[in-house]
Amino acid sequence: MKIITWNINSIRLRSPLIYKLLEQETPDILCLQECKSISENIPFNVFKPLGYSHYASWGQKSYNGVAIISKVPFLNIEKIDFLNCNESRHLSVEINGITIHNFYFPAGGDIPNVNLNKKFDFKLKYIKEVEKYFKLQKLNKSILVGDLNIAPEEDDVWDHKKLSNLVSHSKIEINYLNGMKESGNWVDIFRKHNPSGKYFSWWSYRSKNWQLSNKGRRLDHIWFSKNLKSSNSYILKEVRGWDKPSDHAPVVAELIK
């Protein structure tokens, strides 16, 4: 089973790119974040000719929004409003006995200080709520994907020292994320298959030449529970260079029985 996660940054504007990705990569399941649309306005029917007849969505006007598009039917669609914040940041489904959680974590502003920056405080509290949720779950086959808005390792950013005092790579949020990962017994599947080297899944729009400057961050993740096996994981960097791209590239993982 091939699973892809992609922060799409407007699902309506980029539905042709989604079509192209599905056509080229033929994943079984695609998890999207930052759809920026109410569910009713999302053209899911466009993907049906490619065999993607199944979808779930927790939409929101203008901001956030998560969706799942699949070839395989699924059940137990669940949307959890962590912190009761009324923001569409989580969607889970069950496929072949595996629960897939699709997340869009809060970005958290710029300054990694909860006293100076309310958005950062919200981000940390959100992570802690997610951690609590998975502690209460019984251990079954699970996959967690999405834009977690944190690049945890030194090689997950273009310059570790320069970014250490900025949100997405600060020590405090990395500790929160690692705590959540460890207490939930998750495995970072991308790093399992690519243990060393600089890898990014996001490059800012503000760079004149994103490829040349390569000031990226690995914000998008795929985690498996320890009872699932993977055969590969990689980032589709070339998609960041498509016409009218998202600022994020898709991340792929291959699951084996």
Next chain:
DNA sequence: ATGGTCGCATGGCGA
């Protein structure tokens, strides 16, 4: 220290 670019919706806000 600042500005740089997007998307949504049409004025700023969020990223």
